[in-house]
Amino acid sequence: MSRRPPSPFRQPQAGFSLIDVLVGMLLSLIGTLVIFQVFSVSEGIKRTSTSGGDAQQSGAMALYALERALKEAGYGINANDVNPIPALIAVNAGTGPDSLTVSYRRNWDYGPFVTTDPAFATAVPPALTVETFSINNQAQLVSSVNGVIAEGIVQLKAEYGVDVTAIPDGIMDVWQTALPANPLTVLAVRLAVVARSAQPEGRAVNACATTTVAPIWIGGGLNLTGNLGLAGGDSWQCYRYKTFQVTVPLRNLIWR
Secondary structure, three states: OOOOOOOOOOOOOOOOOHHHHHHHHHHHHHHHHHHHHHHHHHHHHHHHHHHHHHHHHHHHHHHHHHHHHHHHOOOOOOOOOOOOOOEEEEOOOOOOOOEEEEEEOOOOOOOOOOOOOHHHOOOOOOOOEEEEEEEOOOOEEEEOOOEEEEEOEEEEEEEEEEOOOOOOOOOOOEEEOOOOOOHHHEEEEEEEEEEEOOOOOOOEOOEOOOOOOOOEEOOEEOOOOOOOOOOOOOOHHHOOEEEEEEEEEOHHHHHO
């Protein structure tokens, strides 16, 4: 039996060569790198947006609490209070934040009385509520009455708005950090609050450049080198910040 000679038109076997496999692996590797790069950028944008929103919310909460307390400052203070101080700013001359103390009476339904009023002799006012706002080492705004108010607060600065005319006319004339001899000439307080993002941003080589210049407010520069609540070797420049400022009239003193 004779063998059939091979056909000159026989098709070669189909499949991948080693070169095809290597090229496919290279393309897959490039695709994987691109996917992870896009994911990293997306996560960075998400982190930045979330941290900025958290800082904005914390700053708004802190400012609301301070403004509300200042609106109560001086309420219920009467002629029988010796040299009352409705709002007291403890100025930090260094890089740290100031603290603010407000005094007022709650549930005070009498007065104000003058010493010649018959009701003055029998009026028994409740004790003054003295509430101090400060920032602790964990970057929290805390109240001596209500505890922690807001997270991520790293700076608090305040100034008095004072009526300095010889005969007080109820019109604010200057801003100053020193308490005047007559505390009742303080007609307003202006505040600056700085809130910090919860997470640091991506670092450059051995440094951070997310925030290169400290924020400012109408009263001047705001120093952020106090390192409040930062872990390890993080720098204040690794974070983003929101600055809030407000002027609060001390309405109880204006009415007085």
